[in-house]
Amino acid sequence: xxxxxxxxxxxxxxxxxxxxxxxxxxxxxxxxxxxxxxxxxxxxxxxxxxxxxxxxxxxxxxxxxxxxxxxxxxxxxxxxxxxxxxxxxxxxxxxxxxxxxxxxxxxxxxxxxxxxxxxxxxxxxxxxxxxxxxxxxxxxxxxxxxxxxxxxxxxxxxxxxxxxxxxxxxxxxxxxxxxxxxxxxxxxxxxxxxxxxxxxxxxxxxxxxxxxxxxxxxxxxxxxxxxxxxxxxxxxxxxxxxxxxxxxxxxxxxxxxxxxxxxxxxxxxxxxxxxxxxxxxxxxxxxxxxxxxxxxxxxxxxxxxxxxxxxxxxxxxxxxxxxxxxxxxxxxxxxxxxxxxxxxxxxxxxxxxxxxxxxxxxxxxxxxxxxxxxxxxxxxxxxxxxxxxxxxxxxxxxxxxxxxxxxxxxxxxxxxxxxxxxxxxxxxxxxxxxxxxxxxxxxxxxxxxxxxxx
Amino acid sequence: xxxxxxxxxxxxxxxxxxxxxxxxxxxxxxxxxxxxxxxxxxxxxxxxxxxxxxxxxxxxxxxxxxxxxxxxxxxxxxxxxxxxxxxxxxxxxxxxxxxxxxxxxxxxxxxxxxxxxxxxxxxxxxxxxxxxxxxxxxxxxxxxxxxxxxxxxxxxxxxxxxxxxxxxxxxxxxxxxxxxxxxxxxxxxxxxxxxxxxxxxxxxxxxx
Numbered sequence: 001x002x003x004x005x006x007x008x009x010x011x012x013x014x015x016x017x018x019x020x021x022x023x024x025x026x027x028x029x030x031x032x033x034x035x036x037x038x039x040x041x042x043x044x045x046x047x048x049x050x051x052x053x054x055x056x057x058x059x060x061x062x063x064x065x066x067x068x069x070x071x072x073x074x075x076x077x078x079x080x081x082x083x084x085x086x087x088x089x090x091x092x093x094x095x096x097x098x099x100x101x102x103x104x105x106x107x108x109x110x111x112x113x114x115x116x117x118x119x120x121x122x123x124x125x126x127x128x129x130x131x132x133x134x135x136x137x138x139x140x141x142x143x144x145x146x147x148x149x150x151x152x153x154x155x156x157x158x159x160x161x162x163x164x165x166x167x168x169x170x171x172x173x174x175x176x177x178x179x180x181x182x183x184x185x186x187x188x189x190x191x192x193x194x195x196x197x198x199x200x201x202x203x204x205x206x207x208x209x210x211x212x213x214x215x216x217x218x219x220x221x222x223x224x225x226x227x228x229x230x231x232x233x234x235x236x237x238x239x240x241x242x243x244x245x246x247x248x249x250x251x252x253x254x255x256x257x258x259x260x261x262x263x264x265x266x267x268x269x270x271x272x273x274x275x276x277x278x279x280x281x282x283x284x285x286x287x288x289x290x291x292x293x294x295x296x297x298x299x300x301x302x303x304x305x306x307x308x309x310x311x312x313x314x315x316x317x318x319x320x321x322x323x324x325x326x327x328x329x330x331x332x333x334x335x336x337x338x339x340x341x342x343x344x345x346x347x348x349x350x351x352x353x354x355x356x357x358x359x360x361x362x363x364x365x366x367x368x369x370x371x372x373x374x375x376x377x378x379x380x381x382x383x384x385x386x387x388x389x390x391x392x393x394x395x396x397x398x399x400x401x402x403x404x405x406x407x408x409x410x411x412x413x414x415x416x417x418x419x420x421x422x423x424x425x426x427x428x429x430x431x432x433x434x435x436x437x438x439x440x441x442x443x444x445x446x447x448x449x450x451x452x453x454x
Numbered sequence: 455x456x457x458x459x460x461x462x463x464x465x466x467x468x469x470x471x472x473x474x475x476x477x478x479x480x481x482x483x484x485x486x487x488x489x490x491x492x493x494x495x496x497x498x499x500x501x502x503x504x505x506x507x508x509x510x511x512x513x514x515x516x517x518x519x520x521x522x523x524x525x526x527x528x529x530x531x532x533x534x535x536x537x538x539x540x541x542x543x544x545x546x547x548x549x550x551x552x553x554x555x556x557x558x559x560x561x562x563x564x565x566x567x568x569x570x571x572x573x574x575x576x577x578x579x580x581x582x583x584x585x586x587x588x589x590x591x592x593x594x595x596x597x598x599x600x601x602x603x604x605x606x607x608x609x610x611x612x613x614x615x616x617x618x619x620x621x622x623x624x625x626x627x628x629x630x631x632x633x634x635x636x637x638x639x640x641x642x643x644x645x646x647x648x649x650x651x652x653x654x655x656x657x658x659x660x661x662x
Contacts, residue, residue, distance in 0.1 A: 134513065137513070137514070137527065138513075138514050140526060140527040141514050141516075141524050141525070141526045141527070141538075142524065142525055142526075143516075143520060143522050143523075143524055144522050144523040144524060144525050144537070145522045207634075207638075208631070208634070210634075211534060211563050211567065211630060214528065214532075214533045214534050214535070214567075215532075215533045215567060215571070220528070220533065225535070226525070226535065227523075227525035227535060227537065230641065231634065231637065231638045231641065232638055232641040232642055232645060235638055274627070274631075277623060277624075277627055278624070330605075332605065332608075332609060332612050333605075333608070333612060335612075335616075336574075336611075336612035336613070336615050336616045337570075337571065337574050337615075339616070339619060339620075339623035339626075339627075341616070341620075345609075345612050345613055345616050346613055346616060346617070348609060348613075401606065402605075402606065403605060
């Protein structure tokens with residue numbers, strides 16, 4: 001029993017094992033335990049605790065609670081051990097294993113002993129849970145090393161790929177609505193250029209906002225906040241997206257689209273992002289940022305800034321307000337703590353008024369579309385139900401000013417825009433019809449034929 | 455006597471040679487010691503840096519074989535993730551400047567946000583308490599749950615807090631943008647220097 005006396009309190013369990021096994025008359029196993037204690041005595045306390053973590057895996061073995069060391073499942077390098085210690089632990093495991101089958105043919109003394117073991121196990125459980133909690137926190141520490149297979153996911157999150165996809169779809173809607181023959185190459189180049197420009201703008205936005213993003217629930221899992229990518233790499237990625245994107249738009253499509261793209265990147269990164277923390281006017285600037293992509297799509301197709309482009313831009317501009325104001329209504333605490341100047345925090349009445357105003361403006365703009373010869377008169381009629389519905393939700397938000405009405409308005413805006421653009425596209429006034437209308441003489445047919453051929 | 459002088463001269467010559475040799479050896483040894491000292495200073499700094507984080511309460515030290523920085527879970531008070539910086543043994547002055555700039559930025563941000571969040575929590579509690587008192591409601595209801603105000607009632611507090619801290623945020627913004635640009639620029643310089651060093655090493659290797 002000298003082995004048990006020599007071991008300290010955390011090693012009490014090992015001592016108990018020795019005592020128990022001695023009672024059952026197994027002589028050769030205690031020697032191994034004595035050796036284990038001696039071995040453990042020479043090591044650092046961390047090793048001993050770690051060893052204990054292994055021994056505390058109590059497993060059910062044939063309806064009998066016995067202790068069996070289970071090897072650690074994850075092979076990720078834990079901060080506690082290095083390779084040397086791992087080998088030693090493996091050796092120790094082999095020593096413990098032969099004990100568990102011994103528990104089988106036990107007498108009534110064994111039950112008492114097991115109870116005692118479990119009691120002492122509960123005592124040491126506290127220290128072990130503390131150590132386990134510490135090692136759990138240690139597992140949350142990550143090496144700041146960029147792994148190539150993680151890179152695509154990280155860059156997708158850095159460039160806010162879903163938002164970029166929405167932006168590209170609005171730009172392609174602008175392209176599709178333009179009254180010119182559809183040019184697939186130009187369409188693809190314009191979409192790609194817009195997508196790259198959007199990626200660049202979003203990356204720079206995240207680069208500028210790291211500590212603010214850490215403090216808001218919505219944005220605390222962004223790549224720069226989590227340290228998955230360095231700021232230098234984020235800026236390089238933005239440059240490598242932005243420069244080719246704008247060049248593609250300028251040279252591959254037309255200079256006007258390229259200029260609009262560059263202006264949009266500047267507006268988003270250098271005007272909207274800093275203004276978010278300075279004045280509530282940032283919402284209006286942000287609405288312009290959202291309105292420019294369909295204008296870019298239109299200019300990519302036609303090469304000029306017509307009334308149609310401005311109307312499409314106007315529809316997107318008006319849509320931004322119910323969308324963003326409803327979203328920001330639920331984030332007031334985070335905005336207030338983070339220092340963001342948003343209407344929902346500083347001027348709540350204005351926030352709701354503006355949202356309602358722009359819902360109603362959408363009805364008006366949909367009516368103007370056939371006047372400008374972009375769509376037929378069926379468009380305002382078919383789009384009236386959805387426009388009325390969003391206006392109704394805007395009115396409810398204005399009147400009730402609570403979380404449920406803001407959420408309803410936000411989710412409605414998410415499907416309202418794609419549906420509106422789809423209806424607009426289906427009601428698009430064919431440019432052949434326009435040609436016929438413009439020229440009552442028969443020669444227009446020939447010209448129409450010319451235009452139809454690629 | 456001649457011979458004695460000569461032999462004595464030889465002895466003196468030999469002795470002076472020995473002295474010179476010893477001097478050279480000593481100087482050489484001192485130079486080696488100095489270089490070793492510099493190496494140990496850097497490694498000691500690394501060890502101190504790593505152990506300092508345990509003293510700072512971070513409670514974690516990266517494994518010895520790692521040559522990268524390590525980033526941890528978000529801090530309770532500031533919600534920022536602490537970084538333990540790796541100090542390479544042959545750290546150039548530029549790399550040292552970068553590391554120190556990043557450490558300073560981390561400390562500044564941590565100080566600001568911990569204090570700011572603590573102030574927010576305190577003022578929020580005070581506001582809730584005063585409002586509940588005005589309404590005549592107890593802080594805790596029958597089930598023992600803490601009574602809270604809903605978001606609409608808290609809106610006044612949010613507006614007030616934002617306007618009170620506006621100037622503080624403006625100053626922090628300015629500092630943050632400046633620090634961010636400086637650090638990113640330094641990172642660019644360090645990356646460039648490393649790339650040039652690697653190219654030179656490659657050329658030497660190819661040359662050999």
